[in-house]
Every structure is written in C-alpha cells, then in structure tokens.
Amino acid sequence: MTAHLQLLPDDRELSPYTGYTRDHWEAAADGLLRAAWRxxxxxxxxxxxxxxxxxxxxxxxxxxxxxxxxxxxxxxxxxxxxxxxxxxxxxxxxxxxxxxxxxxxxxxxxxxxxxxxxxxxxxxxxxxxxxxxxxxxxxxxxxxxxxxxxxxxxxxxxxxxxxxxxxxxxxxxxxxxxxxxxxxxxxxxxxxxxxxxxxxxxxxWYRGQGWYADGDGRAFDHYNGWALHLYPMLDAHLAGDAERLTHHGARLREHLESHALLFGGDGAPIHFGRSLTYRFAAGAAVALGALTGNTPLSAGASRRVISGCLKHFLDRGAVGEDGLLSLGWYGPHASTLQAYSGPASPYWASKAFAALLAPAGHALWTAAEEPAPVETADRVLALPGPGLLIQSTRADGIVRLHNHGSDHVRPHEGEAAAAEDPHYGRLAYSTRTGPTSAANTADNHLAVEMAGVPSVRRRIHPLGAGGGDGWGWAASWHRPVFGKGPEMAPGLRVESVTVARGPYELRVHRVIGAPPGARVTLTGWATGRDDEVASVLEPLFGWSEREEVRAPEGTAYTPWARMPRLAAAAEGTGVYVALAALTGGGVGSGTAEAVSEVRPADAGVEVQWADDGTVTRIGFDPVTVTVEQG
Missing domain, CATH: 1.25.40 (Serine Threonine Protein Phosphatase 5, Tetratricopeptide repeat)
Incomplete structure (x- = not known):
C-alpha cells in the first residue's frame, strides 16, 4: 500500500474475509483523490x-x-x-x-x-x-x-x-x-x-438472464455491470422512480445471479473483455444491487464480493508509489489496454464507490461478511443468451468463463474485419489467468494451420448452452480467419463444445473442410513459471502430438507464461477431444485419469467418466449434449 492510501487496520470481526469496512472504502476514495489532484x-x-x-x-x-x-x-x-x-x-x-x-x-x-x-x-x-x-x-x-x-x-x-x-x-x-x-x-x-x-x-439489446449485448452485435462483458445496468438503475434510484426501479431492478437481480459468480475466492473479477484497467469497477453492479435491494445476495455476501475486489487490486500494486492507478491490471500492462486508454482511464474504477451511497447504518456495512458465491459450492451455470458457461470450484476459488457467444465484432463487419482480439477470441478466461498477447502463441485456442499460419477466431456463432445438476455445456462455431496469405479457406468451419464438470473442461471440436496439408492445434491455460495454479491439457481422441509452448510476453498475471499444446494433421472432417483443467492446491490433479473411455458415436463422441461411470454424449448435426448417469 502506498503512503497515499492510509487504510485502517483490518476489522476481522465484522469482515472476517477481507477486513474491510466502510471506513476502508472512504479512505481508499480519499487517497485516490488526493493523489490525482496533485x-x-x-x-x-x-x-x-x-x-x-x-x-x-x-x-x-x-x-x-x-x-x-x-x-x-x-x-x-x-x-x-x-x-x-x-x-x-x-x-x-x-x-x-x-x-x-x-x-x-x-x-x-x-x-x-x-x-x-x-x-x-x-x-x-x-x-x-x-x-x-x-x-x-x-x-x-x-x-x-x-x-x-x-x-x-x-x-x-x-x-x-x-x-x-x-x-x-x-x-x-x-x-x-x-x-x-x-x-x-x-x-x-x-x-x-x-x-x-x-x-x-x-x-x-436484452438477451435474457439479466444480460445485455453492448450494441447490436454480440459483445457481452463487464460493460453489462458497470454501464448497461448501472446508468438506468442509478438514475431510477436517484429520481425515486418506482416504476423504473421495478423494471430495471428485476433485470439487475437476474444479472447478479450469474455476475456475482464471476469473482474468485481471492476477490479477482473475471479477466475477460475490454477496459479491464477499470479493475474494481467490476463490483459496481453488486454494490448497486445491495443499495437498492435488487440482489440475490445477502448484505454480508455483497460486501464480501465488492470489498474482496477492491482489496485484491490494492494489495497487488494497482496503485503505484505515486498513489495513482496505473494503466494495466496489477501494475502497468500494455496488452490489457485499448487505443482509447489514457492516463486517467483507470479512474472509471470510481464506479465501485457507488457502494458509499449506502450510508453507514445500511446493512451493506453493518452485516457481518458472508462467503462469496464461489466460496459456498462448486458451480456450473450455462447462459444461453450470451452464449457463456461459468464454472467455479470452491476448493481453489477459481472461476472460469467459457466463451461461446461474445465476440465484439460489430454487425456491419465481416469475419475478417479486424485482427485477433485476445480479450474475446479465446475459448476460456479465468480469475487467475489472463490471455497471452496477440504477438505470442494464443492460449485456450483451437487453430487450423495452413502453411504454418495459425487461424484466429473472430465472429462467434452460438449453437446452444444448457446443463444439469453439477455440469453444463456451451457450443459455438466459427470460420477460421488467417492473418497472412489468403484470409480464409473455402468450406472451412470449426464447431466447438465445452462441457464443464467439477474442475474439468471437456473440449470437443469438429473441424470441417480442412484442406490438404492442414494441421490443427489446441492450447490450454497460460500460467507462469512459479504460479500456484496448474494448467493441464490431456489428449483423449484425435490428437497425435503434445508439447509445452512459451509466451515470453506473459499475461496480466505473470511476466512470462507457458501453456500445454496438442496438435494433429487434419484433412476434410475430423473430431478432436481433450480434457483441460486449471486448478490450484491439488484440485483436479488426477486429470489424466478422470476419463476412462472415449469412443466415436453417431457423428460425435461418447465420454465415460471414471469416478461414477457417467457417460456424456456430444453429437453434431445439430449439436446436442446429453448425460447418462452411471
């Protein structure tokens, strides 16, 4: 903590998880303002x-x-x-x-x-x-x-x-x-x-389950909370407009059913989408829900989430020795930024201080902290509207977001209208890892390679999402785009399905129309040399090679990263199955033994899980995912 942010000692009686109280929030706001006004x-x-x-x-x-x-x-x-x-x-x-x-x-x-x-x-x-x-x-x-x-x-x-x-x-x-x-x-x-x-x-722009598209396209990210819910709800609250509070409040409550799951046990918000340098603004919607009573969370759980998010960044160097919020994630990090990011851009984090509209006697500040959603149970939640799949594990506090619907490609743009966007184009994001830069090997990515040039994933077409007790799935297809040489190959299409179960991610891909001489690769999570989390990617079907690749430019979490990668030759149509895991504290350490058998079945595959014999069936034409209990 810098000299500009002089916080009180932790209050572990009222706030056993974070130690933060309303006084800490006021002190953080005061310190940030004093430093900026210099x-x-x-x-x-x-x-x-x-x-x-x-x-x-x-x-x-x-x-x-x-x-x-x-x-x-x-x-x-x-x-x-x-x-x-x-x-x-x-x-x-x-x-x-x-x-x-x-x-x-x-x-x-x-x-x-x-x-x-x-x-x-x-x-x-x-x-x-x-x-x-x-x-x-x-x-x-x-x-x-x-x-x-x-x-x-x-x-x-x-x-x-x-x-x-x-x-x-x-x-x-x-x-x-x-x-x-x-x-x-x-x-x-x-x-x-x-x-x-x-x-x-x-x-x-409303797509259901409390989620809005950020415009006419399919961009679903933190702007849902810190903009599309915040402005109308805050306006209705300040105006005392009961009709609009009821309408927007119901949407906010539903949004928080999933949004509140996107904070890790260490307080980190999901590292996904643009403008991530706004950091703890990610908690603004949670604060607004608590302020207006439109939330599925208790007051103690709400404070746990927002204080955990604020503390996460203050403890990890987001505020420099000069007292200013840096352009990045923890410290400065250029790959986190956009062209519109300037020295004062990080101060949209100010939206988190909407929590202070709740006066000192409000339950948000007087109730004892309670566990955040990630700390109460393992969760898998499918969001068909935005095409997202949330997966969290209580034991290590990691939240993973599998992206099968959010692409930030504007409606009038074609498939190859822009370069790869690491903040949207990857298959998965988490609260403990960030995407690798566009200059390095892409993490969590299925690429088709032609003449050594890997494809990127731009426009994402959702194919559905769903699930049951303790498991869920989401699927999409995309047209591979190439940054060098011909921009596309005629007839080439990739269909992708993620099935989440406990700490495991079953990744199934069908590549259609691969030209002669093509190759397919799949990467896993990018982690640092000394990370406390482990990235595993096990080949189950269709893969012939495995290796570890490096990303020297690192991620927002580590200055240097590495990731597992699988590869195979491809021509025509082929199905490729892998089991991935991002785990901490030994969770999921038996990834290689988690699946006992994989077998082709009706233009798809059947996967049998070793722990209880449950069979997961993934079919194509159309995409279906079903489970038969063992």
Missing part, C-alpha cells in the same frame, strides 16, 4: 496525470481525469451526507467554472467540446461522469454556483445530447446528462429524446 491545472479544470496520451489527445485526457475522479468524489460526499473532509467539492466547482468558460479553446483550462464519437468522441463519455458528479453533490455544489456558471455548464453538457454516440453503451452518456438536467429543472424535449432513445435501445 496533477491538476492551476484552476482545477483538468487533471493531467502523467503517462502517454490516448488517441483522443492530452486535453481530452485531462478532462477524463477531472470527470472520473469527480464521480468518486460524488459518491463519497453524497454517501456521507455532504461531509467533505478534504474540501474536494470546492476544487471541482472551481474546475467546472474554468473548464466551461471558453470550451474548445487551446489554453490551460478549457474543456474540449463534445462532438460526434467518430470525430473527437471521448468528451461525451466524460460528460456522463460530470453530470452524475453534479447530480450526486447538488446541495453542496450545483445549488451554490453562480447562475452564469450553471448556464455555461448546461450548454457544454448539451453537446452530448446533440451529437452522435458510439452504437453501444455510449447512448447512456447523454442519458446521464439528460437525467441530471431534468433533476435541476432544466429538462425539455431534447433531454426527453435522449432518455427515450437509450431506454429503447437497451430493450432491443
């Missing part, structure tokens, strides 16, 4: 944090620093009934006045204008945090501003209502702006249209 411009309109600029430029990055820290200050102050021990709100008021005085001017303080997302879009993102900060702190900041400053702030914010957002969760940035303007009596037809449009799109 880099403010003289009048506080921009926080120019050190580091390489994003593609949006230094001025936009400075606004990002102001806006995202303001969000943390807003949650912290509102939850404390206006108490502001460091006088932060006066600084934000001064910064607002300076930033909106001459927006668009190239000087020390002026904020950039809000324009269309494809021109200079990032200020639209930040307008939502400015608007929420103002809404949360209205009695102590907005209501005390001069009328001229209020008018200038409104005019700058309305840029978000008059320009085109990106075709995804961005529609909730003008939504948040409109909600604020309406809350201070400045609503009109323009604000109403922004809110109606966002709500209409949200309904069209």
């Amino acid at each position: 880099w403010a411009t003289p009048r506080g309109a921009l926080l120019d944090l050190p580091g390489p600029p994003s593609r949006s430029g230094v001025r936009s990055d400075g606004l990002e620093g102001y806006a995202r820290t303001f969000l943390a200050a807003g949650f912290r102050t509102a939850g404390a009934g206006g108490k502001d021990p460091d006088g932060m709100l006066e600084r934000y008021a001064d910064g607002l006045a300076a930033g909106t005085a001459t927006p668009g001017r190239d000087d020390t303080e002026s904020w950039p204008l809000i324009l269309d997302h494809h021109v200079q879009g990032q200020p639209m993102v930040e307008s939502a945090s400015v608007a929420l900060g103002l809404r949360l702190t209205r009695p102590w900041l907005w209501d005390r501003l001069d009328a001229g400053v209020q008018d200038r702030a409104e005019e700058w914010l309305r840029g978000a209502l008059r320009h085109i957002p990106a075709p995804n969760n961005w529609y909730f940035f003008p939504y948040a702006v409109a909600g604020f303007l309406e809350s201070v009596g400045r609503g009109d037809a323009e604000t109403a249209r922004a809110r109606e449009r966002a709500e209409e799109l949200l309904e069209s």
Whole structure:
C-alpha cells in the first residue's frame, strides 16, 4: 500500500474475509483523490496525470481525469451526507467554472467540446461522469454556483445530447446528462429524446438472464455491470422512480445471479473483455444491487464480493508509489489496454464507490461478511443468451468463463474485419489467468494451420448452452480467419463444445473442410513459471502430438507464461477431444485419469467418466449434449 492510501487496520470481526469496512472504502476514495489532484491545472479544470496520451489527445485526457475522479468524489460526499473532509467539492466547482468558460479553446483550462464519437468522441463519455458528479453533490455544489456558471455548464453538457454516440453503451452518456438536467429543472424535449432513445435501445439489446449485448452485435462483458445496468438503475434510484426501479431492478437481480459468480475466492473479477484497467469497477453492479435491494445476495455476501475486489487490486500494486492507478491490471500492462486508454482511464474504477451511497447504518456495512458465491459450492451455470458457461470450484476459488457467444465484432463487419482480439477470441478466461498477447502463441485456442499460419477466431456463432445438476455445456462455431496469405479457406468451419464438470473442461471440436496439408492445434491455460495454479491439457481422441509452448510476453498475471499444446494433421472432417483443467492446491490433479473411455458415436463422441461411470454424449448435426448417469 502506498503512503497515499492510509487504510485502517483490518476489522476481522465484522469482515472476517477481507477486513474491510466502510471506513476502508472512504479512505481508499480519499487517497485516490488526493493523489490525482496533485496533477491538476492551476484552476482545477483538468487533471493531467502523467503517462502517454490516448488517441483522443492530452486535453481530452485531462478532462477524463477531472470527470472520473469527480464521480468518486460524488459518491463519497453524497454517501456521507455532504461531509467533505478534504474540501474536494470546492476544487471541482472551481474546475467546472474554468473548464466551461471558453470550451474548445487551446489554453490551460478549457474543456474540449463534445462532438460526434467518430470525430473527437471521448468528451461525451466524460460528460456522463460530470453530470452524475453534479447530480450526486447538488446541495453542496450545483445549488451554490453562480447562475452564469450553471448556464455555461448546461450548454457544454448539451453537446452530448446533440451529437452522435458510439452504437453501444455510449447512448447512456447523454442519458446521464439528460437525467441530471431534468433533476435541476432544466429538462425539455431534447433531454426527453435522449432518455427515450437509450431506454429503447437497451430493450432491443436484452438477451435474457439479466444480460445485455453492448450494441447490436454480440459483445457481452463487464460493460453489462458497470454501464448497461448501472446508468438506468442509478438514475431510477436517484429520481425515486418506482416504476423504473421495478423494471430495471428485476433485470439487475437476474444479472447478479450469474455476475456475482464471476469473482474468485481471492476477490479477482473475471479477466475477460475490454477496459479491464477499470479493475474494481467490476463490483459496481453488486454494490448497486445491495443499495437498492435488487440482489440475490445477502448484505454480508455483497460486501464480501465488492470489498474482496477492491482489496485484491490494492494489495497487488494497482496503485503505484505515486498513489495513482496505473494503466494495466496489477501494475502497468500494455496488452490489457485499448487505443482509447489514457492516463486517467483507470479512474472509471470510481464506479465501485457507488457502494458509499449506502450510508453507514445500511446493512451493506453493518452485516457481518458472508462467503462469496464461489466460496459456498462448486458451480456450473450455462447462459444461453450470451452464449457463456461459468464454472467455479470452491476448493481453489477459481472461476472460469467459457466463451461461446461474445465476440465484439460489430454487425456491419465481416469475419475478417479486424485482427485477433485476445480479450474475446479465446475459448476460456479465468480469475487467475489472463490471455497471452496477440504477438505470442494464443492460449485456450483451437487453430487450423495452413502453411504454418495459425487461424484466429473472430465472429462467434452460438449453437446452444444448457446443463444439469453439477455440469453444463456451451457450443459455438466459427470460420477460421488467417492473418497472412489468403484470409480464409473455402468450406472451412470449426464447431466447438465445452462441457464443464467439477474442475474439468471437456473440449470437443469438429473441424470441417480442412484442406490438404492442414494441421490443427489446441492450447490450454497460460500460467507462469512459479504460479500456484496448474494448467493441464490431456489428449483423449484425435490428437497425435503434445508439447509445452512459451509466451515470453506473459499475461496480466505473470511476466512470462507457458501453456500445454496438442496438435494433429487434419484433412476434410475430423473430431478432436481433450480434457483441460486449471486448478490450484491439488484440485483436479488426477486429470489424466478422470476419463476412462472415449469412443466415436453417431457423428460425435461418447465420454465415460471414471469416478461414477457417467457417460456424456456430444453429437453434431445439430449439436446436442446429453448425460447418462452411471
């Protein structure tokens, strides 16, 4: 812990799992704010944090620093009934006045204008945090501003209502702006249209089980919790809108049935999707559920999850010696980032501090901590809508997410529209490993190789998901794409099925239309040399070679990684079966003996498990998975 984050000693009586209380959360927020404000411009309109600029430029990055820290200050102050021990709100008021005085001017303080997302879009993102900060702190900041400053702030914010957002969760940035303007009596037809449009799109993106697509495509990731649920639920809560609280609250409750499973026993959120440098923002939806009563979790389990997530990163170097959140996962890590990531981007982690809207006497803070979902039992949960399969094991606290439906390919893009995206294209992700970089061998990947060039997985087509007591499955197909030479091979298709059972992952692939001279490879989990977790990949059917390969660039978890790999020659149609495991503490150490027999059956395979004789049948044309008890 750095000198900037001076937390109290752990309270193991109230919080036996993490030691964290509400006081720890307030201290974390205060420390992060104090450190960030050391880099403010003289009048506080921009926080120019050190580091390489994003593609949006230094001025936009400075606004990002102001806006995202303001969000943390807003949650912290509102939850404390206006108490502001460091006088932060006066600084934000001064910064607002300076930033909106001459927006668009190239000087020390002026904020950039809000324009269309494809021109200079990032200020639209930040307008939502400015608007929420103002809404949360209205009695102590907005209501005390001069009328001229209020008018200038409104005019700058309305840029978000008059320009085109990106075709995804961005529609909730003008939504948040409109909600604020309406809350201070400045609503009109323009604000109403922004809110109606966002709500209409949200309904069209709903896929069931509490999951939304992030746009018209098939991107399912952490944006569900820290954007698509957070903005409408927080707005309804602040407005006291019972009808919308009921509607969005039911969706949030259902989402938390699965989302709350995506935190490991060590507090880590699942390492999957983009913007992972937002880190403990992953707990925002859990906090919001506890705050509004729309959650399947007890208050003690909710605090266990969100405090575990915050503590996980604070204990592992996410905050540097300068007190700033770094661009990465634990420390700096370039492969975790996107082109829009700038020095202040990690401060979207501020969304986790929505937990502080629950006052000190709220059950979220007064109930004793209870185990997180991963700590109560082994779980396997299939999510047919997003095409995801969650698998967790209590003994080692590891959560694995098998991806058969989320690809972040936009609807108008073709199969080969972009390069491989390690944050979506892999077969599986976990709370203890990260994907290897695009420059190294891909982990958890089935590749078809032609002339030595391995294929990548871009657009993912789900084929179903389901399961029963203690087991589950998910399936998909994709068209292999090649980064060198011909982009595709005609007729080539890969169908993939994952069956999760205890700590084991049965991976079954059918490759159709492999050209002469082709080769197929399958990799497992990427782990470090000294990791406490083990990665195993056992060939069961169709494979002829096995080896260990290295990823010298490492992952977000380790600076150097290795992984098991299987290989075989391929031509025409072939079925390949392997058993994978990512385990800790000896869990699943008998992976090689877990399956007693594999046999072909009706264009598929039958797998018999050694422990109880249960038979799992995987068929194709169409894909089916059935279980016959031993």
